[in-house]
Amino acid sequence: MTVFRAFSNQEILTYLTAQVPDGRVLTDDSTLRQYSFSDKQTGDDSGLALAYIEAHSTKDIQGALKAARKYHLPVIPQDQMTSTVIGADGLTDSLILSTAKMNHVLDISKADSVAVVEPGVINGDLDKLAREQGMFYAPDPGSKPISGIGGNVATNAGGMSTVKYGATKDNVLGVKVVLADGREIKLGGRTLKQAFGYDLTQLMIGSEGTLGIITEVTVKLLPIPLGTPVMGVAFFDNMTELAKAVTAIRISGVYPTMLEALDGNTVAALDRYEKTHYAKDSAAMLIFKLDNGGADSMKVVEDILTEQQASNVTITTKPEEQADLEQLRRDMLPAVFAGQNHIMEDMAVPLSQLAPLMDYIQDLAQRLNVDIYTAGHAGDGNVHPTLVWPKEATKTPEAVIIALQEMFKKTLELGGTISGEHAVGMLKNQWNNAELGEDVDMLQHQIKALFDPMNLLNPKRKIN
Secondary structure (H helix, E strand, C coil): CCCCCCCCHHHHHHHHHHHCCCCEEECCHHHHHHHHCCCCCCHHHCCCCCEEEECCCHHHHHHHHHHHHHHCCCEEEECCCCCCCCCCCCCCCCEEEECCCCCCEEEEECCCCEEEECCCCEHHHHHHHHHCCCEECCCCCCCCCCCEHHHHHHHCCCCCCHHHHCCHHHCEEEEEEECCCCCEEEEECCCCCCCCCCCHHHHHCCCCCCCCEEEEEEEECEECCCCCCEEEEEEECCHHHHHHHHHHHHCCCCCCCEEEEEEHHHHHHHHHHHCCCCCCCCCEEEEEEECCCHHHHHHHHHHHHHHCCCEEEEEECCHHHHHHHHHHHHCHHHHHHCCEEEEECCEECCHHHHHHHHHHHHHHHHHHCCEEEEEEEHHHCEEEEEEEEECCCCCCCHHHHHHHHHHHHHHHHCCCECCCCCCCCCCCHHHHHHHHCHHHHHHHHHHHHHHCCCCCECCCCCCC
């Protein structure tokens, strides 16, 4: 069928470039391929963008959206490209709108306990600057050294400190957002309480760029806790026993900062990657941390670990040893991924259902003969099973697909969610009805249509 186009690509690009006063519009093939495709892409989801827009200002974002409206082009918001769910990869003839260069810390106020940042500021960089003033930024995703605050907000990133300090949504007070029609709106602010109007700030958090483009974020900062942080490891016969210990610690009143779980497969992978020897100790490893509380709190944890029959418990107050343990947990993914095809998942269940889910994953791996490496933020019920298969395979094995579907169904049956902290993207957008139900699924589409009636912003992501 012949399609009679109203405008040529050159006409579109000329207009687009004129609308971006401060940034850059890049159209060379190398750049487009670099930012259009990631290793998360599948063949059905691939698409080469028409242009990559490196925004340096709000005016650049508004100009790009003006061009998108004029020519009906999809806009893919992009920050530091750390999405694991195909949440920021290109679509055919789309505009990739990057805020990575909007990376200025605009204000750090110890008196107000807030920081105001542009979306491209790296999570870890903000934390370092805050610590220079005796404060810290609590959210600690595994991607803390490389992920941007804007992307964290767009996906409601969680991480290792969520057990005590909450996810991104619990640490954001306000945002500025450019809507699809070009208006920049301010939501929330610097106050720690705010009850006026509908809470549109929280609506934007986790919206994955489908409702607007984040241009500024106001986050909470906390004072660095007094006392000496304590960190340690303990080993268990299996992940189910570890999960029971985690529940006991979680409800004991000691308020741990970190309760990270790694199964035997994952510990063995880390041994190979790090040249360590943890796997000889047992089948499951718990990494725990208390950032304050002192000897009394630590005694409670030690007693619980003894009651729960933990073995080879090691505790340290040395900063360098604690840094090594935190790095060990951060290296979990490259250790598991090394030399294998992989899919890492992101389910979360009520705390009481963590042990049953661990049991189910182990049984499922044996029943379907699938290699599954299970780790996660056990303190908040968030589990990351990684399914792997040989690198030389040209397609995902059927057993892996079935295992994923069965894990998702079991998680929902246990009252959980199939996206705890990694967002939905393209990988899971067909599960909205299954998790949310028909009425809420419809309401989600109505909200999307209100904010983005032309369906320009990150189409096919979050909701299908």
